[in-house]
Amino acid sequence: MKKAVLAVAVVSAFAVPAFAETNLNPFEDSKSGFYLGLGLGAADYDDSYSTAKDFYNEVGASGTLKYTTRDAAWKVFGGYRVNKYFGVEASYNNLGNPDADFYPSNGRSIVETEAEIKGYGLKAIGYYPINNSFELLASVGALKWEVEEETKGTSFVTGRSAKFKSKTEKGTSLTVGLGANYNLTDNIAFGLQWERINDVGDKKLAFGETDIDTYTLSAQYKF
Template structure:
């Protein structure tokens, strides 16, 4: 998918004739793919190490990618400096883990499926460097307020259905790079890579310890409209 997005951006770059600079407001939106780091299984194993009620058997992140999207608006104070605010939906991923009960008379396995859905607003400051008259590179950094909706379902060691839900929000760092192509005075096409750091809380046997993703990478293709150009 990244190669397709890069190819489309390069085509726009070759076709573009507008100047890259210009202050003012802009709005836009983009779609792409989010990839989650795969440290969750080790977090679950560590949480159950030495537990008197359960033995850890296995854990995995069943899928570590999903479609993601964002909408954004920003302002360039100078041709090379601005701020951007966005709503980012990083999609959802699934986990699974299996435990063996040590409780007498039960002596059975518990199988748990987890579903993580992460979204929230971000605020970043960016710097922009012109490569040609219509192509520029962007470097940005800021904060992302990630809301994690976590849902569990499965079968308890007793054989009964198991369900659990919890939501939480935390604000963490984000940074990224972009390649911007100004197709005409009003419209830009942008290829972005963004990283969201330490989303969620490390897996623990607590209400809010549902798992932490050390980083989530989001590659996207966006279009943006500039006002007053």
């Protein structure tokens, strides 16, 4: 997995910039050029808070664990379109703030955990034009992510809260995606994309380690 991620990052980082200037791009066509965009949508967590679930099961804790399986997500991105068939894109991704609440059966307290997931992505994109307005796309890349997590406990009896721990884990994951674009004009396009980010998180976190699927509706402007 690490070798695959490294290979994608190296190819994406060094294969295209040589053609970034118009006069150096031998593959230039009407689609060539730089673009910026914004995407809004949702992130689905395949197995969120797996470590917390395992911990409470192992210690035999009596109570109820409620946790987030989907949260809002967004990204800002920019890239260079080599031609109508190929491009490269970089992005900043906010993958949501999934949380988990454990309610002990005695009803006297609550343990709350919240995670913030974000990262920087780089990917290569292949396009398949259907006509002048519609095109399909597929992508492969890497996302350098960071998960910041905070856990605290609150007593319903005293009303006091206490922070138990804060943790931060970082890593890099392979990403794959599929989608479609609708070109409203030569400069403005709207897109719909699904993307899978593999193995985000760590077993050291209550959030655990899980695949994340994102679904985004985006708008972009080509310069």
